[in-house]
Amino acid sequence: MKYYILSHRSVHKGQSGEGMGSTYDLSNACKSCGTGAVLIGKLYTKGLKNATNDCLYTLDGDNIISKKLYETIIKNGAIVNDVSLVSDGKGQELPLFCVNPKLSFPRMQPFSQGLTIEGQCPVCKQNDFFNDVIIGNLEKGIQTYIVPLKFHYNGVDSNFLNQSDIFHTWECMGLSNIKAEGNRVIRYARPLLIVSERIKEVFENFKIKKVLFDEITICNGPVELQ
Template sequence: MEYFVITYTGKPIGESGESCSTEYILDEACETCGTGAKLSGSLKTKKLNKAKKNFFQTVDGDYLISEELHIKLVEKGIKIGDLDKVVDFKNNQLTFYHLYTELSFPKTTNFSGLIIDSQCQTCKRNGYFNDVIIGDLEKNIPTKVIPLELNYSDLNLDLKKQSDFFNSWEHMGLSNREAKGNLVVRYARPMLIVSERLKIVLEEERLENLKFDVIKID
């Protein structure tokens, strides 16, 4: 079975996570930057009242799916585990599920389409950014995002049997374990890896703004 990195290319909707007072467990997170923090309880969100999409990403990098899409994934036997509904600031459940897992692929053997900047030197798991070729507005040349390519030498068969979506070991952006100066608490999010089975269902639903980059496994 093939696996893909999924990217939401539309405009992010709403806020989530740290900025909404969501609680996280830091027992296994990086002691310096906090990368690898795990969610404790439900994901708290803001400004989702007008969200009508079945699949989208918040400005904080969390992936949410609608109740309708959740039902279809379960009916089709897609392994997504027991997802929790997100909540508002009063802990009222909303009609969206947090597409969240603690299962992760190992570190890539090599990759392209990513650059590393200001990476935490303790864990070296954050600081990954999409590589782009900057365009020129005056010449009507758009900015181009370099396609992602993640390579793995081997993947544990038992791991792949557990789910149809996973985290990458690598985390996008920067993390701050403590608020200092102009820095706020933030935990970098991993990339989302989906199986071919899940990709097919998402494509069948004709969801907008989804991009899939195939993973190479030797």
């Protein structure tokens, strides 16, 4: 079985999460920045009521799929583990689900590629990861280049992988802020998604556009640094 990082290249849409009144469990989160907070119950959103995409990514970093896509994933025998119901700001449930797996991969190996760090929490060192981008030059016709993700893992065995077809990465994207101070609002950095080839196949059958799958490498033998 192959596994992939699922990335969105479409325009992000709608607000979700902390600012919309969603509830988070902070018991295992970083006490300094809040990274590792876990969504409890519904994901409250704004601006998704008329969403027609089968897969979208909110401005706050949440992965949303349609009810139709979710039901097809389950029908194809994939283990999702888990999703959260999605509601609008008034509490009305939408035909959408937030992909919210309960299992996370360990840290990627240090020679992995595709992410960069910009001012990280000194306590957990789990947030403030960003896509590594090589800025282009419009005047010279050079396009901006997003470095492909090449993640390497060690110590991930079949017993763990057999529990689900969707996982979180340990690394979380963007800023975290556990307290609202000045111009800073509460925000918890979101992890990326790791999905199996079962999930990839369903996405491809749905012809979902602007979604990338970067294959990861899992090695359970001795690790050779590159």
